[in-house]
Amino acid sequence: MTISFSELDFLKPELGAEFTGDGVHFAVFSAHAEQVDLCLFSPDGKEETARMPLPKREGDIWSGYVAGLRPGTVYGYRAHGPYDPSAGHRFNPNKLLLDPYAKQVMGELAWDDALYGYRIGAAEEDMSFDERDSAPFMVKGVVQDPNFDWDGDLAIRRPWTDTIIYEAHVRGMTMLHPDVPENLRGTFLGMCSDPIIDHLTKLGITAVEVLPIQYFPDDRYLLEKGLRNYWGYQTLGFFAPQPRFMAGDRITEFKTMVKRFHAAGIEVIMDVVYNHTAEGSERGPTLSFRGLDNLSYYRLSPDDKRHSYDTTGTGNTLNVAHPMVLRMVLDSLRYWVGVMHVDGFRFDLASTLGRTRHVEFDRDGGFFDAIRQDPVLAGVKLIAEPWDVGDGGYQVGGFPHPFREWNDKYRDDVRRYWKGDEGMIACVSQRLTGSAVQFNHSDRGATTSINLLSAHDGFTLADTVSYDGKHNEANGEDNQDGHSANHSHNMGWEGPTDDDGINTARARRRRNMMATLLLSQGVPMILGGDELANSQGGNNNAYCQDNEIGWTDWSGRDDPFVDFCGRMIAFRKQHGCLRPERFLNGDNEGPREIAWFGEDGAPMDEEAWGQAGRRMVVLYLAKVGTNGDTGKILDQLLIVFNAGGECELRLPAVNGAQAWTRVLDTGAQAPFEPVAAEETVKVPGECVLAFQSAS
Structure with a gap:
């Protein structure tokens, strides 16, 4: 069958490959190309069946319409223009290019020197020109039908004050789960399977933040070392779900995942990488943007446009x-x-x-x-x-x-506080109350800080209390990669141990840190697997570990800690004083919303805040009513954060509260069992206590 562009004067505003019901409209941007060819391929992507110059150019949009084409059509582009690296131009029509707007990507990139626009090994390598066809080694775009039965699916739009984020990797979350069907492990459908959703809902999670799922290839240097791009921070297709996360070959699997999460009341947040692409520096391959219009798509050095301008550490921006x-x-x-x-x-x-x-x-x-x-x-x-x-x-x-912001100051200060570093009281008080020094300006609210103890990049929570140093040898970089300042403490032994005393101390510190996270103002984010006590063996940079190092280990789950995390999340949801929309003011008229006390029950003064050896602080929080409840205290808590030894605490009288009930003790066998408190209470060493007003 002869395939050609329609002569109809057909112009659509959308870029990409859009199925119209009768054919497909193709459109791509390039300001400096002299010609752009549409290349069509056989259904398996192996044979190029047609190559046609796009007939229209409106401004810098090249386009054409092919009647009769259907969803499933496999395609790519070739761009003609100057190959003049010194001027920023790297056009090479021998290189098949992925459509930046491709909604689905077929296949895996097969690394070969033909993927590079220049001849590897030539003098002044990237200034040379390579004439080999890259199509046999390239991924291709697939035309999509956008129809999907959402069946009334609606956005949840949960307030930030009620949000509990769970950062997870689609593949890592499911690969080792014994109850996820084997054929669905590592996929979107596995991620939304009943065992995963049941776990998240029982835990009380309201939003899943998935590591990058837009199409990314494996880095060549990683494959040569027997590793893979696990985290996915090398995007090449900003519109296409990652094929390796699909059980079949339909992008509707991603939509199914979102729909199932929404039905469970869980929002889906995507980790996206729009700061750079997988093409790397000027010495990288020509896969899409570089071949379509290097000068437009990338920042180039103002001194020499041959070179990329890199603010990302990946080679391009x-x-x-x-x-x-x-x-x-x-x-x-x-x-x-x-x-x-x-x-x-x-x-x-x-x-x-x-x-x-x-x-x-x-x-x-x-x-x-x-x-x-x-x-x-x-x-x-x-x-x-x-x-x-x-x-x-x-x-x-x-x-x-x-915008809300990841707050690494929260992570570092809370780790240092529970590790026992001196002089941390003033710092940790800022983290407990939303990091106002950083965020209380320009009418930003108390939910601006995304509070975290750990994230994909760094130690897991279990490793934070099990290792003094990183152990990244498996990454093949002589343990030189990854952060060195982890503010971690192995509690007396590096790595796993059979010592009951050390394991008990580690479990207690994990409870203290998780309680701190969920008692802090701001938005808590839990790293997936932390509630299970998941370990990466001390690897704090598992970006290339698509294996048991990077995957969540469900077999070693710490059930008591899972229960504790779920109870702590429920506790947070029960107490409005922990979830204010605005930063609290301790000097306001009427009932106080916030106050700080020492162990003697007296308000903290400047001298107390400056004591480097102080290891305990007491935080009072109240939610005060407005409108019809103006001035009425609706909820109040007295929270003790003790990173030091055992001591006595005189419970203060504030806002008329005379009697208190202990409702949390991270050191107790039953942490949430209510216990009536005397005027003076014994505070165990290294614990978090919370008291609720009984009056």
């Missing part, structure tokens, strides 16, 4: 300052919300996205302005990883509303 690149990012975000029904995004290395109008970070930059004015995106959950590796990249507290 996506040029979101370009309006069409910014449009691609926004189109991608809107696609995942509108078509795939996700509830929010966590932006990897988000400081890079703020480098638009200037090289420096700009909280009023074009990316943030575009998000905030967008009627689709402004209402979803937006979380920034507030740093990158460029100058001035550490921006914790620097992002505009409505």
Whole structure:
């Protein structure tokens, strides 16, 4: 059958391959190409069956319509233009290019030197030109039918004050779960299987934040070492779900996962990587953006456009300052919300996205302005990883509303406090109350801080109390990779031990840290598996460990700790004073919302705050009614954080509370059993206590 473009004057505003019901409209952006060819392939992607120059160019959009094509059509592009690396141009029509808007990707990248636009090994390598066809080794796009029966699925839009985030890896979460069907392990369908959803709902999780699921290839250097790109922070297809996470060959599996999570009351947040792509530096392969328009898609060195300008540590930086690149990012975000029904995004290395109008970070930059004015995106959950590796990249507290931010200061200070570092009382008090120093400005609320004890990048909670140093030997980098400042403590032995005393102490510290997280103002995020006491054997950089090191170990689950975490989450949900929308003011008129006390029951003064050896602090919190309940205390707690030894505490009288009931003791056999408290109570060493007013 002869395939050709229709002569109809057909122009659609969408980029990508859009099925119209009668055919497919193709459109792609390139400002500097001289010709763009559409290449069609056999259903298995092995044979190129047609190559046709796109007939239309409107501005910098190349397009064409092919009547009769159906969903499932396999395709790619080739771009003609100057090969002039010194001017930033790297066009090479011998290289098949993935459509940046491809909704599905077929196959796995088969690494070969033909994937590079230059001749590897030539003099001045990346200045040379390679004539080999890369199509046999390239992934291809697949035309999609957007129809899916959502059956009334609606966005949950849960308030930040009520949100409990669970960071998880789709593959790692399910590969070792004995009750997930074997054929579904490692997939979207496995992630939304009954055993996983039951676990999350019983735990009390309200939102799952999945590590990158947009299409990413394995890095060549990792495959050569027998490793894989496990975490997925090397995106190549911003619209396509990762094929290895599908049990079959339908992207509707991702939609099914979202729909099932929503039915269980759980929101889905995607970890997205719009700061760079998998093509790497100028010495990387030509897979998509580089071959379509290197000068537009990437930031290049202002001194020599031959070289990439890298603020991400990966070799390249996506040029979101370009309006069409910014449009691609926004189109991608809107696609995942509108078509795939996700509830929010966590932006990897988000400081890079703020480098638009200037090289420096700009909280009023074009990316943030575009998000905030967008009627689709402004209402979803937006979380920034507030740093990158460029100058001035550490921006914790620097992002505009409505962004929330990962707070590594919370992680580090809470770890240091429970480890026993001196002088931590003032620091940890900031973390307990939403990190106001960083976030209480520009009308940002008390839910701005995403509080975490651990995340995919770093030690798990169990490893934080089991290892003094990292053990990344399996990564093949002589243990030189990963963070060295983990603020961890092995409690007397490096790694697993049969010593009952050490194991008891480790379990107690995990309870103290988890209780601290769930008693803190802000939004708590739990690393998937931490509630199970999951270990990575001291590996704090498991980005390449798609194996038992990186996967969640369900066989060693600590059931008492799972129960404790679930009870703590329920405790948080019961007490409104733990979940304020705005930062609390201890000096307000009328009932006090917040106060700090020492062990003598007296308010903390400047001298007490400055005592380096102080290991205990007492926090009072109250939720005070408004409107019809103005001035009425609706909920109040007195919380003791003791990282030191056993001591006595005189319970203070505040806001008229004269009698207290202990409702939490992390050191007790029954941590949540209510116990009436005397005026003076004995505080065990290394524990968290909570008292509820009995009057």
